[in-house]
Amino acid sequence: MTKVADDALRTAVTDLMPLASEIFDDIRTASLDDEGVTRPAWSEQDQAAADILLMAARAEGLATRQDAIGNAYADLEGSDPTAPAILSGSHLDSVARGGNFDGLAGAVAAVIALAAVRRTGIVPGCRLTAMGTRCEESVWYGIAYVGARLAVGAMERSEFDNLVRLDSKHSIADHMADQGLRVDEIWQGDPIVTATNTKAFLELHIEQGPLLVEQDAPLAVATAIRGNLRHGDGVCHGAYQHSAATPRRLRQDTVLAVTELLGRLEALWHEIEDSDDPSAVFTVGKLFTDPDHHALTKVPGECHFSLNFGSTEQHTLDRARDAIAALTEDIARRRNVRFVLGDAVGSSPTPLDLALRAKLHDNADRRAIPCQEFATVGHDASIFARAGIPAAVLLVRNADGSHNPDEKMAMADFEQGVQVLAATMVELAGS
Template sequence: MMPGESSIEAGLALARQLFDTIGRRSFDGVGFTRAAYGEGEQTAHDLVAAAARDLDLDIAVDAALNLSMTLRGDDPDPPPLVIGSHLDAVPQGGNFDGLAGVLAGLACLAAYRAAGVRPPRDIVLIAIRAEESAWFGAQHIGSRAMLGTLDPRILDEARRIDSGLSLAEHMRQAGADVGRLRNGAALVDPARLRGYLELHIEQGPLLVSRALPLGIVTGIRGNLRCRKATCVGEYAHSGTAPRALRRDAVFAVSELVGRIDELWRVIEDEEGGDLVATFGRFSTDPNAHAVTTVPGEVVFSFDARSHAQAVLRRVEAALRQAMDEIASRRGVTFTCDSFTGDAPAAMNPDFQGLLSQGCERLSIPAMPIASGAGHDAGDFAAAGVPSAMIFVRNDKGSHNPQEAMEFDDFALGVRLMVWFVANLKG
């Protein structure tokens, strides 16, 4: 039995109240800051947990401090459905990234409570810790700790950008069981979950441009990253060093950028493949550069994303080959931190079909859409859990205070989630 409209409205009213309260508590004068394993994230967790207790949900916190809120189903035998997202936000970010997914799940469970009916199975809403890589340089910490895929070395190697303290120290201060996390064992058995569902704002412009409120995610791009690379050449006088004798680091890295840009064009325009590539940092030493100085060092970063792992492997090979060739010809050296990355993650086709069916039944305009950004849903999918995502139209992009999700669009996402919960079989 599915909750009626008045019950769904009650759940939406709770979500609206929490958007306002958490937003006020985390606004820093410019944007919304909720530091991973810090005060802002903890405040949001406390407020959500208090609301869940008022709904008489079963509350639990795991070793990584992920918060689970369970509504018991009509039948205890089927494996539970997990609904989840994160509550941290990047420094001076927006109020909807992550928070919308947790509050959508809470609104869904509140609707069942208001209707006085049970869902067909247990529904576990999880507020996941530390999804954003902005804080520790490592992403999806909470979900990976839960699924047993968090590299324990990160606990000591990753340091938060504002405090300089390690992830382990911040976890310990927040009350996490760091000792248990060091053994890398999963905190939940993925094989015992029916699936994972996450609502999230779209972080791009496609739904806005198509005038559609919702998107059904088909997959999440994998990524290839080098967080810091350095090209070292030789400083020289800009007026006296001829081209043939220069070891110009800026020209060398600029050539590298051009080579990757041309590869991107070939893959996208000529082959019809999927790729985005970004050199996100590109800087000379401010203590050494000058208008009259040939730059001898450039520090840069690289990020490539694709739905095809073969494309990412091809890009890495091309990047390394170009570095070697340019270094030999221009007399520079390239050094890189380790390349890291995540494999592309496909969303479950059956779940996508059920969400599409729900949109038809509820007369909600929607479209299939790929995700260029990473999400906790990708980690659940990689662990073998059938996973799905609902994107909500959001103007002005993401990771900035201008995130502009309309509450009416969010409400459609909640209605679709309630329908999905009521109609999921197996």
């Protein structure tokens, strides 16, 4: 890109910020809940988000379309219509009473980036496409990334047919039909997004942790998407016994057994983090005894807990799995209790594309925008990466986390993100 074109693109992005704010506000209004916003996957609210976004795209001269399952797209044609496209976007749905920017920021950023390129008169070498996906959040149907998975052809019909919305108890097909979507078409012909028709996928997303606030930087390029190893409903079985009458050697105390397990797993986590894998995280989200049976004067005979390891390194997840097996066996034998962990569920870590990461960094550097680098959590980008499309994630500073109405992303930080995104898309498209 020439210096003149680069400067024009920068100005166009800045000029488009009022439009971005307007899109965010209109979509917030269309999905307001008692607190925060609620945009269930395949609902009036996430369809309204798609409609508002695509209307804004059309007003900027972009072509728009929706696929058979309602993923929303805006296109800016390039000089070579047969060349694989550069795709950018994120999800339109939200959790219940969540924040407006989780997901939506990436879909809006992509549309604004395309509008900015069009306003400057730059003709990219290939098509640039902005995408708003449906159903990234797992809270609605129990699994994440449904829209992205259907778009890349990574979901079997049988798996789809079994999906039921957790609150309404209606099937996913019913909810799609309510939105007038022609579901069957998604399995006819080739997938919509493939490694053949798409050269790269870039996702801008708000950061969901506190690192950018701590590091005082507006942006980060994600190194990889963490995989995880989870036991959602672990139980330790022992015996309810008299608290004063039972000597230690005869106790089957499940709370002390579980807390020993958790303490030793935390020590393992520290060791992994300190030695070779700073991306490792460990969370015990649930820990409780049965209120119908527990009492101040009883040895606790049953204790429930969850285990959740995350890492960008498969060897860390393997190590955690082996440690859980060895520790539960050792503790059960010594303390005369029994652990039932159920099946482990989880996902593999997803590496992100080195060349794309470098380009995002270069464009931030060129604009003198401070840009950090660290691992991130699950995003649609992992689905595109697994479909063989080089993918990268650009994180934007956001105070107070996400999946809650308190999330805060400053529009000034968002603008920095769109600056980097637009320049990188143009660079990748060539001319």
